Amino acid sequence: MGGNDKIIEHENVNGVGLLLKVGKSSGSPTSRHFTISFRNKENRKTWPKLSLVFAILINIMALFYVHISITAILIIIIVLSFLVFFWITHSVQSESLLIIPTVGIQSTVKYVFGREENFVPWSSVDDVIINEVIKLNRVLYYLTILVKTNQATQDSETIKLLPLFKYTKPRLLMLETIYTELQALLTEFHVDQSANGSGDRT
Template structure:
């Protein structure tokens, strides 16, 4: 049984309304699931790529019925349209989910129209969580980023740090990221303090 709280709605960097939900499970009170998805009342605006794709297909069908073209060109048009439909179905992001289970790990998931992609980081490999500032195309973007410990391949004595950006497809604004960041830091520090107390005893 999960307790579901919608805690924040805000626009992302592209002006699309996002909804942040935090799920805390009764069976594991320390675990958290952060879900960022497109707000239900704004989903129609997010479906404009599908509408434009349908219009493009209809226009091409009408053009084919009135214009005489060779079979080679017709085959190329069909292949391109098929590729566009396949790309839209497999790469249209619906939501991004971050599941945090202290002492076990953090799983980042991207849910597409068809299927999902998961990435898991063990708890022992997590060094810290930061909000990273990135300048892209004359815009300042913020990403919630995991700092993950890993051994250098060339020299095993030194550890390298890997950066794993989270919520990179939905692109929430800083307000939403700060809300997630504060809870993640609380979970991380609780585990560090708990491990320190156990070591003292």
């Protein structure tokens, strides 16, 4: 990532501000690196914090006003500890996508502690689409990679869907920016591959 990075600011489907950074890797000029992070981390954490505080207050009130055994108190403490641990370890900070043509595509989800990475070899990438999903009364869009998988029992290839940016939930504007660049790289690769394969063999 260098000084020529393109930055796009927009809200996600929940109205939370997002920041999209588009850059190139210094090692490969044809590569692309997309990172979507929360513009205002305080707003993003408001609802999880409130729910956690309410859960703790309700359990404290239960301890004072309801006569319960020591076993029940220990269970409540264990459950609260698990909720705090889950909230800390699964609070998403950002999601990124690194695309290196002829090598592969790596998606990364960064949490408060640790990260989760998923790598797809370039030869397994069949196509990329923007998938439309209806959830309750909303229409959500997901950038989805179509991954070719070989089944051990069959010779035919099957297609697996790999949705990206599931946690930041960007709107269509950001997804179209990533889709356009990724589709251009895929098209260029397929054209080069066809050109190299169409020559006369000696």
